[in-house]
Amino acid sequence: MRILGVLSVIFFGMNSATAVTHSLRYLHTAASGIPAFPEFVTVVLVDGQPFSYYDSSIKRELPRQTWTVQTEDPNFWERRTKSSIVDEQVFKSKVEMIKPSFNQTGGVHIIQLMYGCEWDDETGSIKGWWQFGYNGEDLMALDLKTNTGTAQTPAATFHKHKKDKDKGWAIRMNTYLSQGCPDHLKKYVSYGKSTLLRTETPSVFLLQKNFLSPVRCHATGFYPNKAVMFWRKDGKEITEGVETGEILPNNDGTFQMSTDLKLLLDTTEKKRYECVFQLSGANESIITKLEQSKIKTNGANPYEVTISVVIAVIIFAAVIADWLIVYKGRKAADHLNVKKQMHL
Template sequence: MKGFILVVLGVGLLHCASAATHSLRYVYTATSGIPAFPEFVTVGLVNGEPISYYDSVIRRETPRQDWMAKSEGPDYWERETLISIGAEQTFKVGIENIKPRFNQTGGVHTWVNMYGCEWDEDTGVTKGFNQFGYDGEDFVAFDLKTKTWIAPTPQAVITKHKWERDIAYNEQRKYYLTQTCIEWLKKYLDYGKSTLMRTVPPSVSLLQKTPSSPVTCHATGFYPSGVMVFWQKDGQDQHEDVEHGETLPNDDGTFQKNTHLTVTPEEWKNNKYRCVVQVTGIKEDFIKVLTESEIQTNWGKTNRGANDPNTIGLAPIIGVAVALLVVVVAVVGVVMWKKKSKTGFVPASTSDTDSENSGKGAQKT
């Protein structure tokens, strides 16, 4: 779950982020060997917020935001359902075609495609991306500039050559990502502007399990997801002995993030340490100075309660697991893939799987 959210939000480690950068992403995931889970799932996301969902059990495209349900009628959802049904068949064939290349038969396997576009509202700059992963590793990605496929593994070379032969299809994919995708992104942003364009300031706390444990700066309840949580020592950014956690969603649609500082009590008592939180679209910095009175801990207490630093932040994560259960299969594929990925996103066009009709008609609007 955590890895998936990090991927779809694309949160970086710069101290500033553009509030005007918006994204539309689709994640297609085919699986085999996972009992009681759908064999195929699609999830659509705008600015990291799920907007649509399909799987091979329910076999229909469904809205995941009220504003999507209100803005698009039955024709839209029927059309999207037909597209996903077509993609389902293509992806199922694709995963079976790839297995023999790795000398595989049974076992658990994932075949994931993530594609979409980004638009900077201030500069007008747009980006397209499309990448495939198999069993947690990069498989192929489309280079938007050259309209060629990048194959980082020998098993993907046959797919690269097959897809590069379809010149007309690759041209169409480029047009989708540079034109059509951007148009739909802007339309979805207009549909959900009251939600997607809002800003919510964070609540910031300093947590510590024991006096010898790292001090955690916990920022939660903020929106949008673009955030920087970093430590400073005597006014200078502290990079050593700092560990950044991933940005995670809360069950109320906001986000949370932890950054851990390993420092002795003697050190922070003799120097000025502070945690700084910056949220995209909010000019104000949110700061907590590391002092003994600011640290929340249950060290020495026999009964743990709601304020236990071991449990703070856990309830939102549990809520997320329930709220986002519909994307669990996509999560499995993307978490495995991106935790191992070496190349990252490549500017791209899109296609679907390693079948003779890969991607034909399977592109979402």
Template sequence: MKDLMLLLLFCHVVSPVKHSLKFFFTTSSGAKKFPDFVVVVLIDEVPTGYYDSISKIPEAKQDWSQKMLEDDPQHLEWYTQKCLSTQYSYKAHIDILKQQLNQTEGVHIFQRMDGCEWDDETGEVNGFIQFGYDGEDFLAFDLKTLTWIAPKPQAIITKHKRDRDRPHNERWNYYLTQGCPELLKTYLDYGKSSLLRTELPSVSLLQKTPSSPVSCHATGFYPQRAMIFWRKDGEELHEDVEHGEILPNHDGSFQMSVDLNLSSVTPEDWRRYECVFKLYSVKDDIVNKLDKAVIRTNWVSLSEFPAGPVIGGVVGLLLLLAVCITGVFIWRRKNNDSSSSDPSSVKDAALN
């Protein structure tokens, strides 16, 4: 149930030098065995808070966020009231949208993402709020003009209504540019031992088969503000490479990889290639030279295959199988002989 984050339909890229606070509100209609309202709070993409319409109680997802709620009961009350009021108002929103779009059946999802980013080096702040419906952008707030953007014709009515409410838009502007960044800084102060930590990864070269691309894989790094790439003769490569996404590990760290296609590279030129991992909070890069001796793989060439022991093992298994089969035939034969001598054996078998 709490894996609702898999349903979050917005995508917002985090700059390498920025911290972020994001609130995801999700209202659903027609979904069975699922809360019809869920809130997820992310700090630097790390889940720190959760709320749903079943429990109706905000839940801290990190030790430090739990301590923050304990130290500031008013903040917990603010969260609770924010979630409850939004829950009931968004239930009405999704009902109105279903009527406007003539939708009487099926599962429908209405979402809001709001929050801010703060650059701890330059002090630059950027706020954002977006609405989505059934997986598509529905409405977004323009901080420069304090007006709303409607990418869908169905959102035009809502856009005009919100544009006319200037005081409400001013409040959004204040929250996104001042209130949210201050809240983010408070969170970062409470969670600095976790959120501001630095962990270097283990970097390996992997290859499935001799003809497969070589993958440079980094795992166990934190924070996620990192990049990994291949370079040749000191220059970053953009051709014959494929970048993977940054993925979370179970321990809160991250992993990522980049593949290099070597189909047109001669063995003599391998030494000209190297994989570079860069963590933005660390000065020195991790560099791995392309070397066949260090590539980890799960394939074995025929020349390296231990044919003798394997053949011997196979022969032994065949002999054992032959003995077992012979024993089965002998056992059946003895049972058939005994059955033929006892007429009641068929009845006994049927009863058993």
């Protein structure tokens, strides 16, 4: 995954939360040449939820959730602000340092750093990562097993060598990702457990644009975002004629997803199908049978269309019949007039 994709989550968050795996992500973005966009932005995400936010315009690190205000240290946010101010200066200088390596000067340029950790609260396993990118391309990643950088492009080799020379930096980062980061994550999860550890089941709808379109099973309002959705026929999962979309975030912090059934079915056949939604952490699945009465549609009902066609055919036939009667009557009258004229 290219690092540039994190721009889309700076203001909207990332859908990475699960029932038992928690994550802490730090996203740093420095940009030049982009009008109306801050030169530097930092976002911290806990289980995909924005924990804090800083940019070069506001010059303050601010909490993004009501529960993020709950910290044991009264100077926590002041320290976060000072740290982000230092990061801003470092990253803005990095943009100017990297451009010559790519033979670039003006234009739009972006560097990004994403690092963090995941913690499985059932198994206790820890996973860390560190990735650095430039203009949408992954430049370098930290190999936590060898404490060395891995260059993703030839132009990144120079920067990789610089990092490799500083073994102390790699060891310190590895220590943080394997120890400090999980400790912070566990603390933040405890602050927001009422939000991060909740389970919300969705509302499920059957939708169809018209009777020729696929039937869509749409679930919205669920949390966390670890869920599966599929179609079954006669109790067995099917994949043919089925297209399932990605899990997407809602504005209220919940999620939505859909799966389409691309089949044109009569009433008897539809009863054999059902949509199944399974949410991680929930005890039961939500099963929605494919019944015509449950489908919400913007188009006409197929039976209404059939009746309308039949009525139209009847009306058309009646019009044709009337026209033939009138036509034959006129022909007969014309024939009589011709005979009268001949006798005269």
